[in-house]
Every structure is written in structure tokens, then in C-alpha cells.
Amino acid sequence: MTFNPRKLPTVLTSQELIDKAFRKASKVTGRNKKEKSLNKLSTISNVLESYFSRIVSEHPSYDNLAPFYREMVDAVVGLGQLKKSLAALQWANSMTQKIISRGIRKIKGGQNPETVLKEVYGRIASVIEQIDYELRFLNEAKQKMREIPTLSNDFTAVFAGYPNVGKSSIVSVISTVKPEIASYPFTTKKIYVGYIAGSKRIQVIDTPGLLDRPIEKRNRIEKRAILALKHLADVIVFVIDPTEICGFELEKQLSLLSEIKSQFDIPIIEIYSKSDLHDKRDRLSVSIYTENGIDELVRILKNMAESKSDDVTGND
Ligand SMILES: Nc1nc2c(ncn2[C@@H]2O[C@H](COP(=O)(O)OP(=O)(O)O)[C@@H](O)[C@H]2O)c(=O)[nH]1
Ligand SMILES: [Mg+2]
Known part of the structure; x- marks a missing residue:
């Protein structure tokens, strides 16, 4: 399998990611408070879902990497922590989607949209803060892995x-x-x-x-x-x-x-x-x-x- 270490994604810090999602949501409108809140939630859902999926998919499947690269990656950043960090992103992805779905159900069920929104924002921020270490690790790993030479299979x-x-x-x-x-x-x-x-x-x-x-x-x-x-x-x-x-x-x-x-x-x-x-x-x-x-x-x-x-x- 081909591996181009120079094409690994840059990863935002937890704060940058929270800001990115909430900034997008702040621009969303709607005909009334309820609709506006629902639109905001679906915007955050899309931003986070596509962000997490992109980062995970732009990393190769480390288990299927050619042995030379697997050794290199392990020596340079540690395969275990790398896989753990990617798994943490997948965890954060499913957690935030669950939080958002619950919020949407509550608003649709008649709860105060602004109260629900505030609660959802808080929960999302807390989940993303929990993976701050992993996000930073992935970004440092990208920098370190840039050094791994790309070689052919000849x-x-x-x-x-x-x-x-x-x-x-x-x-x-x-x-x-x-x-x-x-x-x-x-x-x-x-x-x-x-x-x-x-x-x-x-x-x-x-x-x-x-x-x-x-x-x-x-x-x-x-x-x-x-x-x-x-x-x-x-x-x-x-x-x-x-x-x-x-x-x-x-x-x-x-x-x-x-x-x-x-x-x-x-x-x-x-x-x-x-x-x-x-x-x-x-x-x-x-x-x-x-x-x-x-x-x-x-x-x-x-x-x-x-x-x-x-x-x-x-x-x-
Ligand atoms: N006389 C002679 N000198 C050589 C030959 N090959 C290399 N050298 C010299 O040996 C030195 C070291 O060569 P180099 O290729 O840098 O060695 P490396 O450190 O093993 O890569 C240089 O001064 C070369 O010019 C050769 O075939 N004949
Ligand atoms: Mg030499």
C-alpha cells in the first residue's frame, strides 16, 4: 500500500475545532428560534462529522502499511499512540453526533431551544476538550512523519x-x-x-x-x-x-x-x-x-x- 507521509492532514487543536464548529453555527439563521436552533445543530453536526471523517480517512490503515513504513512510523511517533489517537477521534465523532441528536429531539419535543442549544454546546465542547491531547499528538505526528522518505516498490x-x-x-x-x-x-x-x-x-x-x-x-x-x-x-x-x-x-x-x-x-x-x-x-x-x-x-x-x-x- 502506498504511503505518502507528506499528505497527512494538519489537525486543529480542540479549541480551534470548537471555534470552527461554533463559528459556522453562529452564521445560521431560521424563521423562528426553534428552526434557527435546529439549523445550528445540524450545521455543527455536519462540520464535526466531516472534519473527523476526513482526518481519519486521510491517515493510512497503519496495519496494512508496508513493513518498512510501519517500522518507520513506529520508531518516529509510536504506532500504538497513533492508532489510539485516531480511535479517540472516532469516539469524539460518535459522541458529538449522539449529543446533537438528543438535542434535536428535545427541541422537537418542545423544550426551550436556547436552553437546549446552550447545553449541547457545553457538552460538545467538553467532548472535544477531552481529545485535546490526541489532536495535538496527531499534529505533531504529522510533522515528524514528514521526514519519512517516500520510496518505491522497485x-x-x-x-x-x-x-x-x-x-x-x-x-x-x-x-x-x-x-x-x-x-x-x-x-x-x-x-x-x-x-x-x-x-x-x-x-x-x-x-x-x-x-x-x-x-x-x-x-x-x-x-x-x-x-x-x-x-x-x-x-x-x-x-x-x-x-x-x-x-x-x-x-x-x-x-x-x-x-x-x-x-x-x-x-x-x-x-x-x-x-x-x-x-x-x-x-x-x-x-x-x-x-x-x-x-x-x-x-x-x-x-x-x-x-x-x-x-x-x-x-x-
Ligand atoms: N582512486 C579512487 N578513488 C575513489 C574511487 N571511488 C571513490 N573514491 C574516492 O574515495 C573517497 C570517498 O568516496 P565516497 O563515495 O564519498 O565514499 P563513501 O563515504 O563510502 O560514500 C572520495 O575521495 C572518492 O573520490 C575509485 O574508484 N578510485
Ligand atoms: Mg557517502
């Missing part, structure tokens, strides 16, 4: 390896010249998304700062981001710089590789970068300068993408 290759080994250089050589940069929902992390065109488009993801250091040193939210990548990645391209010019010993790089292997249950393509500077050929060696090995890497990715789309069961 076959996805995620790049990993220590800093300065050449990941970004390779990503920009094999995929669309200018990768889209989306911020990851953590202070400094960004995710770079490029595409390799072809009969099966390939999404190429560079995640500086995520898969470039041992995982146990990560804070909780970074760990969750790495977890989320598991749902997204069809293959990991692990880049090793055997020249160690990157500043990390080969041994250290290989130990990160085995850590990632143990964490991710998906194919891993191991490559050497900077092949113009060394002669190691026991892995596929690529150079962005001589372009040595680049076509081969793209060919391997394309073959994997093709065979994945043949797989009728697919994955998430």
Missing part, C-alpha cells in the same frame, strides 16, 4: 560499508545522476535514492551513517532505522576499500561485513572499490575512474531484479 539495492570506501561515488555512477535526497527521520541522517532504468527499474539507496559502522554502537532509533532497511532491501551491496585509504583497516571492514551478514537475511554482493589503486581480484573490483567492473555490477543487479519479479510469491 527492486532495491542498499549500499553498505565504512565511510569513504566509495559508496556514494559508486551509487552516483550506476544510478540516476542526481539522487533524490530525503531526510531520514533522525537529526542528521539522510537517505539518497537513485534509480537504474531498465525493463525492471532498480532503486539504489545510499544511507550515510547507517550501515557504515558496527551496529551495536547505534542508539535505539538508529537501530530501528537499520531494522526498517531490512524490509526495504532486496540486496545489499557491501563496499570494501582494500587500499585502506578510507581510513579503516581491511580487517575492520570485513568484520562489519560479517555483522551485516548475520543481521540481514538477504543476498549480499561484496565488492572492492578503487580498483585503479590495487590488484585484488578475489571479489568483483570496481573503479569509478576507469569504470572497471561498473557494468558488471549493474548487470548483476539487473539479473537479480529480473529474477525477483519472476518470483510470484515476492516479499514485502
Whole structure:
């Protein structure tokens, strides 16, 4: 299911919502007090009903969200509170409609319209005030979820390896010249998304700062981001710089590789970068300068993408 976090609705505070409904009602007229009061109540009923329904329907069904997004949403705002807040809006919707129907019945039954109206206004305001926390939560959640990158369902290759080994250089050589940069929902992390065109488009993801250091040193939210990548990645391209010019010993790089292997249950393509500077050929060696090995890497990715789309069961 598609999820566009940038399209989530802005949510009013309880006071703003009360003002909105009552302001609309204040403009309503009628031939007499009774009719005017009934018109006011049906206006409030419409305003609230359409408001609550719109907010709830503009949120996706979080249970049916692709696992990558579910993880992201849970890490960023908390799925439990999100669902509770939407349920609170539905509760407020049915409560306010009940209060209004009761008011309408009382007026039709001959009670003083102004007295009934006052009582209904008070009750409605009190119900809406009770969901003030949830309304604010939903609005903050919208702001936070804006940061979640929107990605496609294409076959996805995620790049990993220590800093300065050449990941970004390779990503920009094999995929669309200018990768889209989306911020990851953590202070400094960004995710770079490029595409390799072809009969099966390939999404190429560079995640500086995520898969470039041992995982146990990560804070909780970074760990969750790495977890989320598991749902997204069809293959990991692990880049090793055997020249160690990157500043990390080969041994250290290989130990990160085995850590990632143990964490991710998906194919891993191991490559050497900077092949113009060394002669190691026991892995596929690529150079962005001589372009040595680049076509081969793209060919391997394309073959994997093709065979994945043949797989009728697919994955998430
Ligand atoms: N000689 C050589 N240098 C490279 C090659 N690929 C990347 N570099 C250099 O390695 C450095 C780090 O590259 P970068 O792509 O930023 O690494 P990242 O941190 O893994 O994304 C840069 O100075 C690149 O110019 C290559 O194939 N050959
Ligand atoms: Mg980089």
C-alpha cells in the first residue's frame, strides 16, 4: 500500500475545532428560534462529522502499511499512540453526533431551544476538550512523519560499508545522476535514492551513517532505522576499500561485513572499490575512474531484479 507521509492532514487543536464548529453555527439563521436552533445543530453536526471523517480517512490503515513504513512510523511517533489517537477521534465523532441528536429531539419535543442549544454546546465542547491531547499528538505526528522518505516498490539495492570506501561515488555512477535526497527521520541522517532504468527499474539507496559502522554502537532509533532497511532491501551491496585509504583497516571492514551478514537475511554482493589503486581480484573490483567492473555490477543487479519479479510469491 502506498504511503505518502507528506499528505497527512494538519489537525486543529480542540479549541480551534470548537471555534470552527461554533463559528459556522453562529452564521445560521431560521424563521423562528426553534428552526434557527435546529439549523445550528445540524450545521455543527455536519462540520464535526466531516472534519473527523476526513482526518481519519486521510491517515493510512497503519496495519496494512508496508513493513518498512510501519517500522518507520513506529520508531518516529509510536504506532500504538497513533492508532489510539485516531480511535479517540472516532469516539469524539460518535459522541458529538449522539449529543446533537438528543438535542434535536428535545427541541422537537418542545423544550426551550436556547436552553437546549446552550447545553449541547457545553457538552460538545467538553467532548472535544477531552481529545485535546490526541489532536495535538496527531499534529505533531504529522510533522515528524514528514521526514519519512517516500520510496518505491522497485527492486532495491542498499549500499553498505565504512565511510569513504566509495559508496556514494559508486551509487552516483550506476544510478540516476542526481539522487533524490530525503531526510531520514533522525537529526542528521539522510537517505539518497537513485534509480537504474531498465525493463525492471532498480532503486539504489545510499544511507550515510547507517550501515557504515558496527551496529551495536547505534542508539535505539538508529537501530530501528537499520531494522526498517531490512524490509526495504532486496540486496545489499557491501563496499570494501582494500587500499585502506578510507581510513579503516581491511580487517575492520570485513568484520562489519560479517555483522551485516548475520543481521540481514538477504543476498549480499561484496565488492572492492578503487580498483585503479590495487590488484585484488578475489571479489568483483570496481573503479569509478576507469569504470572497471561498473557494468558488471549493474548487470548483476539487473539479473537479480529480473529474477525477483519472476518470483510470484515476492516479499514485502
Ligand atoms: N582512486 C579512487 N578513488 C575513489 C574511487 N571511488 C571513490 N573514491 C574516492 O574515495 C573517497 C570517498 O568516496 P565516497 O563515495 O564519498 O565514499 P563513501 O563515504 O563510502 O560514500 C572520495 O575521495 C572518492 O573520490 C575509485 O574508484 N578510485
Ligand atoms: Mg557517502
